[in-house]
Amino acid sequence: MHRREFLGALAGTAALGAFGAQAASATGKAKVVVVGGGYGGATAARYLREWSGHGIEVTLVEPNASLVSCPLSNLVLAGSKRIGDITLSYEALAKRHGVSVVRDHVSAIDPARRVVRLAGGGTLPYDRLVLSPGVDVLSGEIPGLAQPGGEEILHAWKAGPQTVDLRRQLEAMPDGGTFAITIPLAPYRCPPGPYERACLVADYFSRAKPRGKVLILDANPDVTSKGALFKQVWATRYQGMIEYRPQYNTIDVDPTTRTLKFEVQDDERADVLNVLPPQRAGAIAVASGLATANGRWCEVDFLTFESIAVPNIHVLGDAIQIAPLMPKSGHMANQHGKVAAAAIVSLLAGQAPNPEPLYNNTCYSFTSAREAIHIASVHRYDAAQKTMVTVPGAGGLSAAPNALEGTYAQAWADAIWTDMLG
């Protein structure tokens, strides 16, 4: 920290001491509603309780009974993990941290009255709202998905039942068949995820269906993350099994013949289709007028994650319009959750938020069931540009896939799951 900034912090930022968040709600305690219990929302809920000394009432609204982790979910496709290994309970968040977990959908937000309406019929008042809705997969942009048989063409880009079903399709595929994965133009959730998936399906094929093929059809001009490392693995470990084609923009699919159609190139047929449609912020964010960037992503103030469009609503995770070089990753959503929680605790106490957010991203991708690679970066707030920027000279990539980082990737998951859910 520079001297001047330090003095600025001394002068400008008062603090909380023994905390008691007293806001304008009738019951005395401030109320925060968190919508969405993924990497961003669960983290925010936990830290709002912890950092307010349990002085804030936190309600987490999440439709699913448990959290199925997207990170590590490609290992289920490889057959080296079961869905139960990546399915996490909200119990500790409720029992240990005192978060009220409500299993429901949010049907509408009324920002003027500061009320959330639940699909189940109830309403929840809030002083501050945290919206961590993840992404919506825009299946409507691939019209054939709505045709008969289209329901068998999966994205599995939200870990859960589709992950299990895609694994079944891979198991049922005859040896010598082709698995085709299509990738939309960036930005989309988890930039390296599709390439990791290609590796792990190939890893499964190399053990169970050695004549199987993996075809990657990428709308982007090149691999969007860890490109040199992935290409090295495809050219060596998976030589002859994985084929990568850039600038293949998928625009439609014929479910009856399992044929993919592209903006430019000729059709491609495959035995198992894994179509990742374009994505945008979760529907509730779009419907609430928060998706100010292209109608797709939510712009936020990076000091607080408060929406630039609607006051008292903080948007986290994959739903935001990212800062430069900030990936849509689970690790980053976890960081968002903590920055937002700290800021909300301060704001509800009438104090200024931390003026200098500083955090990192570490993202592992498995290249086989045992080996992994990473990309890392450090991000700091730039007051002049009012955004997060990467710290020059910091961050980097693995030199090559290795088993030690496979072990670290599992350790990362165990640590961050504990950080999110207690």
Add this chain to the structure above:
Amino acid sequence: MIQTPLLAALAALVLLALPGGAQAQASDAAALQARNWAAACAGCHGPAGRAPAGAAVPGLAGRDKSELVRQMQDFRQGKREATVMQQIAKGYSDQQIEAIAGWFAAVR
């Protein structure tokens, strides 16, 4: 957080000029800053630096501050090999490393 003599002197001057309540608030702000920065390490090292049992990534909670600072400086200066930490450490200043190490050292 206040580690170099110059910063300490500056901070002391400012604190002297402030009324008692503001002094407490200023030191609390520094503590909150350290807490927030340290929280960014939890994704790999566990909440409050408490790594899950048997984890391959070491915990940081309650470790000796000077040892944590020395390890971060070794990572940053390339004296210690690592997979990730030599890259992460380069993103943190001396003052930030001091503040974060001090926060983890105080975790009981």
